[in-house]
Amino acid sequence: MMKYMLLRHREIPNLNQIDVFLKEDGFEGFKKALKMDTNAVTDEVKAAGLRGRGGAGFPTGVKWSFMDKNNWPHYVVANADESEPGTFKDREIMESNPFQFLEGVAIASYAVGANVAYIYLRGEFWEVAHFLDEKIDEMEKAGFLGENIQGTDYSLKIYTHLGAGAYICGEETALLESIEGKRGQPRVRPPFPPSQGLYNKPTVVNNVETLSSVPYIIANGADRYREFGGTEKSPGTKIFSLSGRVKNPGNYELPLGSTFRELIFGEEYGGGIIDDKKIKAIMPAGASSSLIVADDKALDTPLTYEDVREVGGDLGSASVIVIDETVEMDWLITKTLSFFAHESCGKCTPCREGTYWMKAISERIHAGEATKADLELLHDVAKQVQGKTLCALGEFSTMAVVTSIERFPEDFEAKVYE
Amino acid sequence: MSLAEKYPQEVEKILAKYPPEHKKSAVMPLLYLAMREEGYITKADKADIAKLLDMTTTEVSSIVGFYTLFHDEKAGKYRLQVCTDIGCALRGAEQYLAELSDELGIKPGETTPDGLVTLEEVKCLAACDKAPMFQVQSGEGIQYHEKMTVGATLELIETLRKEAK
Numbered sequence: 001m002m003k004y005m006l007l008r009h010r011e012i013p014n015l016n017q018i019d020v021f022l023k024e025d026g027f028e029g030f031k032k033a034l035k036m037d038t039n040a041v042t043d044e045v046k047a048a049g050l051r052g053r054g055g056a057g058f059p060t061g062v063k064w065s066f067m068d069k070n071n072w073p074h075y076v077v078a079n080a081d082e083s084e085p086g087t088f089k090d091r092e093i094m095e096s097n098p099f100q101f102l103e104g105v106a107i108a109s110y111a112v113g114a115n116v117a118y119i120y121l122r123g124e125f126w127e128v129a130h131f132l133d134e135k136i137d138e139m140e141k142a143g144f145l146g147e148n149i150q151g152t153d154y155s156l157k158i159y160t161h162l163g164a165g166a167y168i169c170g171e172e173t174a175l176l177e178s179i180e181g182k183r184g185q186p187r188v189r190p191p192f193p194p195s196q197g198l199y200n201k202p203t204v205v206n207n208v209e210t211l212s213s214v215p216y217i218i219a220n221g222a223d224r225y226r227e228f229g230g231t232e233k234s235p236g237t238k239i240f241s242l243s244g245r246v247k248n249p250g251n252y253e254l255p256l257g258s259t260f261r262e263l264i265f266g267e268e269y270g271g272g273i274i275d276d277k278k279i280k281a282i283m284p285a286g287a288s289s290s291l292i293v294a295d296d297k298a299l300d301t302p303l304t305y306e307d308v309r310e311v312g313g314d315l316g317s318a319s320v321i322v323i324d325e326t327v328e329m330d331w332l333i334t335k336t337l338s339f340f341a342h343e344s345c346g347k348c349t350p351c352r353e354g355t356y357w358m359k360a361i362s363e364r365i366h367a368g369e370a371t372k373a374d375l376e377l378l379h380d381v382a383k384q385v386q387g388k389t390l391c392a393l394g395e396f397s398t399m400a401v402v403t404s405i406e407r408f409p410e411d412f413e414a415k416v417y418e
Numbered sequence: 419m420s421l422a423e424k425y426p427q428e429v430e431k432i433l434a435k436y437p438p439e440h441k442k443s444a445v446m447p448l449l450y451l452a453m454r455e456e457g458y459i460t461k462a463d464k465a466d467i468a469k470l471l472d473m474t475t476t477e478v479s480s481i482v483g484f485y486t487l488f489h490d491e492k493a494g495k496y497r498l499q500v501c502t503d504i505g506c507a508l509r510g511a512e513q514y515l516a517e518l519s520d521e522l523g524i525k526p527g528e529t530t531p532d533g534l535v536t537l538e539e540v541k542c543l544a545a546c547d548k549a550p551m552f553q554v555q556s557g558e559g560i561q562y563h564e565k566m567t568v569g570a571t572l573e574l575i576e577t578l579r580k581e582a583k
Contacts, residue, residue, distance in 0.1 A: 167541070181444065183484040
């Protein structure tokens with residue numbers, strides 16, 4: 001039984017070399033797809049129940065089927081912006097298992113009839129982008145990209161595009177603006193990218209991990225994919241980026257439906273808390289998370305898109321940041337707010353002003369210079385930002401604020417005076 | 419000299435990535451190219467890129483201003499950008515930066531007197547499991563340095579200093 005579907009390089013050395021990849025059934029999914037009707041490829045991904053691994057968890061095949069067939073050309077864009085604090089999975093895939101990812105890009109492109117695909121990487125992934133450029137050349141030389149691929153009439157070019165340091169470009173419409181040579185600011189939606197995306201043409205935007213899951217689905221079928229792990233509504237495996245106060249931080253690929261306890265305390269995985277301190281809270285989706293109180297109920301919660309909601313969080317991109325008893329929440333939110341205030345693109349007022357003022361108040365609280373009324377004000381500002389911003393960034397900036405004040409009031413009350 | 423004169427093949431390769439009617443898409447790769455030699459973008463570069471892509475210089479400037487990895491002011495040859503965001507901070511990055519800053523005798527935002535290194539504090543670099551970490555940005559690109567200590571960082575700076583001579 002294979003242990004990994006995504007982090008296969010951990011079992012197969014040199015998988016980032018094309019000859020090794022080919023020996024390990026590389027491009028079998030793409031070859032099979034090229035013989036299938038394009039709709040059948042999309043239907044297989046739909047049947048597999050694959051959900052977007054970038055954070056939103058939207059069904060991938062359904063997204064592909066939304067592409068407007070009366071408006072051409074079509075584009076595929078791989079979102080490799082990976083900027084959520086706590087997330088570091090896509091980089092490992094691209095560095096160590098790049099062909100599986102590129103094969104996923106190729107299959108997606110074939111399925112939606114795109115002849116050009118772009119990979120948008122955050123600017124910091126400079127070396128990864130240059131590495132991928134080499135891998136794309138190798139793939140083209142091996143006859144899996146370019147004109148008339150594998151003797152068919154299908155042609156595809158893949159290009160990398162480097163961002164330049166902006167978290168907001170992970171938001172799909174901001175990402176498209178950025179490729180178009182503009183400031184990376186989100187668009188008003190609708191229209192969504194499958195109707196009007198890059199250059200106003202129908203576009204599928206998928207995360208690196210999502211695309212890397214596709215070759216297995218096409219090569220082996222939706223049923224086999226579901227058998228590999230996961231639950232009915234959240235099938236498959238997922239890479240969990242584990243960081244914070246754990247002994248063994250890193251990427252771990254687990255079937256969806258494993259528990260926080262296995263991930264954080266399992267000997268093979270997180271190995272428990274540094275210095276065996278007591279776990280206090282979990283941020284399951286990076287800096288954008290609600291803070292989940294790490295009680296037994298939460299620790300035994302299955303890691304699925306549905307179940308994590310039951311304990312007041314979101315699985316998101318599964319970037320699990322572990323907080324222990326040594327960390328105070330008033331400090332923690334100064335960090336998350338400093339991030340969001342810096343990364344707010346400035347387009348909509350509630351986010352631009354809200355993050356700025358929340359940051360200012362949180363720093364006052366942390367410095368012990370605030371009153372109880374300031375704490376109420378902070379909570380109030382956060383609540384007023386919610387539901388009023390153009391994209392999810394503004395909403396995300398409030399999650400840790402609201403939930404830490406509500407669920408860990410003692411940390412704040414100790415810092416403010418009457 | 420314009421970018422097209424200085425790097426004809428690379429400019430052509432960059433432009434070929436995008437549909438001819440959307441050549442504005444090339445603005446980001448061309449800005450990286452403009453930074454190659456001196457590590458920052460000059461006023462002349464902006465005008466040059468604007469002309470090449472049928473944009474206004476103001477539009478190009480707005481791109482430079484929006485993205486943190488584009489610089490239009492001279493700094494040290496190497497920008498040493500330390501992540502102190504939440505993931506790294508939970509694993510000692512703030513203390514690491516404070517100690518490094520003491521050793522170098524400069525605060526974040528400042529440059530060593532020989533003009534070699536500008537120390538900067540930056541947001542998440544997607545390496546939270548390998549803190550403390552930083553990236554080194556120069557005109558030639560960006561490299562990650564992970565699981566760092568202050569000692570290893572000072573050694574790296576010495577190597578860069580020798581190479582720069």
